[in-house]
Amino acid sequence: MWTVFKKEFKSYFLSPIGYVAIGIFMLMYSIFFYLTTITYGSVFMGDLYYATARYGLLIMIPLLTMRMFAEERKSGTEQLLLTSPRSVTSIVLGKFFAAVAVILITLIFSIVYPVIISFFGNVNILTLIVTMLGFLLVAMAAISIGMLASSITENQIIAAIITIVVLVAPWFLVDISTIFSSIDLIDKFIKFPSGLISIADLVSLLSITVMCILITIILIKRRKMVK
Amino acid sequence: MIEVRNVTKKYGSTIAVDNISFDVKDGEVVGFLGPNGAGKSTTMNMITGFIEPTSGQIIINGNDISKRPRMAKKDIGYMPENVPLYYELTAKEFITYMAELKLVKRNERKEQVEKVIKETGLEEVKNKLIRNLSRGYKQRVSMAGALVGNPDVIILDEPTVGLDPKQITEIRSLIKELGKKHTVILSSHILSEVSQICERVIIINKGKIIAIDTPENLEKSALEKNSISLTVEDSKNNMTKLKEKIKEIDAIELVKDNEDGTKQYIITTSAKVDLRKKLFEILPKEEIVIFELKKTETTLEDAFIKLIDTTKNAKNDGTEGKKEIKQDNKKKEEKK
Numbered sequence: 316m317w318t319v320f321k322k323e324f325k326s327y328f329l330s331p332i333g334y335v336a337i338g339i340f341m342l343m344y345s346i347f348f349y350l351t352t353i354t355y356g357s358v359f360m361g362d363l364y365y366a367t368a369r370y371g372l373l374i375m376i377p378l379l380t381m382r383m384f385a386e387e388r389k390s391g392t393e394q395l396l397l398t399s400p401r402s403v404t405s406i407v408l409g410k411f412f413a414a415v416a417v418i419l420i421t422l423i424f425s426i427v428y429p430v431i432i433s434f435f436g437n438v439n440i441l442t443l444i445v446t447m448l449g450f451l452l453v454a455m456a457a458i459s460i461g462m463l464a465s466s467i468t469e470n471q472i473i474a475a476i477i478t479i480v481v482l483v484a485p486w487f488l489v490d491i492s493t494i495f496s497s498i499d500l501i502d503k504f505i506k507f508p509s510g511l512i513s514i515a516d517l518v519s520l521l522s523i524t525v526m527c528i529l530i531t532i533i534l535i536k537r538r539k540m541v542k
Numbered sequence: 543m544i545e546v547r548n549v550t551k552k553y554g555s556t557i558a559v560d561n562i563s564f565d566v567k568d569g570e571v572v573g574f575l576g577p578n579g580a581g582k583s584t585t586m587n588m589i590t591g592f593i594e595p596t597s598g599q600i601i602i603n604g605n606d607i608s609k610r611p612r613m614a615k616k617d618i619g620y621m622p623e624n625v626p627l628y629y630e631l632t633a634k635e636f637i638t639y640m641a642e643l644k645l646v647k648r649n650e651r652k653e654q655v656e657k658v659i660k661e662t663g664l665e666e667v668k669n670k671l672i673r674n675l676s677r678g679y680k681q682r683v684s685m686a687g688a689l690v691g692n693p694d695v696i697i698l699d700e701p702t703v704g705l706d707p708k709q710i711t712e713i714r715s716l717i718k719e720l721g722k723k724h725t726v727i728l729s730s731h732i733l734s735e736v737s738q739i740c741e742r743v744i745i746i747n748k749g750k751i752i753a754i755d756t757p758e759n760l761e762k763s764a765l766e767k768n769s770i771s772l773t774v775e776d777s778k779n780n781m782t783k784l785k786e787k788i789k790e791i792d793a794i795e796l797v798k799d800n801e802d803g804t805k806q807y808i809i810t811t812s813a814k815v816d817l818r819k820k821l822f823e824i825l826p827k828e829e830i831v832i833f834e835l836k837k838t839e840t841t842l843e844d845a846f847i848k849l850i851d852t853t854k855n856a857k858n859d860g861t862e863g864k865k866e867i868k869q870d871n872k873k874k875e876e877k878k
Contacts, residue, residue: 326628395640
């Protein structure tokens with residue numbers, strides 16, 4: 316897993332994708348910093364992370380995940396991976412955690428604004444950490460969805476569109492039935508910014524993540540049989 | 543040692559590989575030969591564990607590729623068709639990554655990578671991005687990726703496609719060199735290549751093995767008639783009477799009337815007869831001057847075409863059969 320992780324993480328920064336993803340995060344984050352924290356003169360950072368998660372992840376996640384398996388399949392390099400002695404599980408996890416690592420980097424960058432604010436008032440560090448944990452969990456679930464999308468098609472654009480649709484659709488589908496709120500990732504982030512870790516939200520985010528990773532592994536293993 | 547036992551691969555109702563079995567011994571160089579779409583790549587993909595056979599068993603050094611993939615794949619170096627590479631890496635980074643993927647130990651890794659870079663002649667370009675390398679170098683990087691970690695079995699899918707003649711001879715001599723220490727399977731549709739490099743040839747057509755033998759034996763088996771190419775100056779036109787003088791001759795055929803007054807003939811006899819000596823003795827007596835006399839040799843090409851044709855004829859006597867094959871091909875194309 317470490318081998319694949321190292322290579323994938325490096326690849327994010329050998330191509331512009333890693334920088335673009337971090338740039339988009341910082342752009343969104345800064346705009347919302349102005350719109351929420353500065354405009355209201357508040358020390359509460361929750362709204363800032365919520366808004367960035369809601370809109371920023373929508374662009375970042377497809378960027379990070381669309382090429383994961385789609386590109387390998389298209390260029391044939393998947394043959395190199397799948398004929399190596401490494402297991403499918405370690406390959407999938409390596410790729411997954413490489414994307415998670417990029418999100419972690421953005422979160423480290425995001426500390427800049429809380430530090431600035433702390434000169435003007437008290438920032439609740441514990442609440443901030445819980446908020447960032449929530450952000451990370453939502454991002455992980457979204458990455459797993461994006462990875463699954465990337466593993467079912469050879470076309471990166473299609474993978475990206477599937478990811479965006481799956482992330483956005485629940486926002487509107489909730490109007491039809493409240494059932495859809497259970498697959499709305501952002502809905503599960505609402506409580507984290509107030510410093511609250513809800514077991515229900517935690518479990519559902521983690522289970523979405525694990526489920527998508529498992530389906531990805533199964534799909535790739537299965538493709539060996541039908542290819 | 544590679545053992546392939548009754549392996550079949552089906553795609554829906556189309557059969558890509560039909561119940562094939564063969565062994566490759568340690569240190570042997572085996573060529574896979576067949577027309578396009580014969581099932582060469584499918585077979586190689588199954589041996590390397592990239593795709594799963596519908597039925598049958600593939601055993602690499604005692605490990606079943608489906609049941610103990612980690613052990614079996616560790617012994618294989620694979621260079622796939624179309625040379626897939628990570629273009630954003632440099633040649634050296636790519637080879638190092640392949641070494642890591644293949645579980646080469648950390649302390650041996652650097653040494654191994656340097657070794658294959660030297661073997662494949664990549665020293666000058668090792669720090670260049672693969673994206674910027676020429677086709678020939680890309681091919682070598684892919685080959686280096688297959689060789690790194692010193693695997694027992696090396697599988698090369700069309701290793702010389704798209705190379706210039708100089709690169710082809712270089713790659714061929716590299717493969718020959720590899721054959722001394724490793725078991726090598728290579729596929730190709732270039733026959734001269736296979737007959738030069740390989741000790742044994744497996745000819746496959748429409749998913750079935752139609753011959754396994756040494757290139758020499760295959761060439762011999764194709765030999766039904768001996769033919770001699772003869773260029774002569776024959777002012778009195780005595781060549782036409784030659785057939786009456788030498789009874790072994792089956793046919794004399796005028797091929798070319800050269801500008802300098804010489805004529806080129808092809809004389810065919812049955813396979814057992816060698817007329818060269820007799821011709822040298824008799825022709826001067828007939829006042830025919832020999833300019834050139836050469837035995838034309840059958841090549842692996844002839845053997846190949848003959849084998850492919852015989853299987854075709856055996857299978858499809860009527861037009862209906864041909865139609866079916868066309869449909870099969872269409873289906874295969876759709877699959878792709």
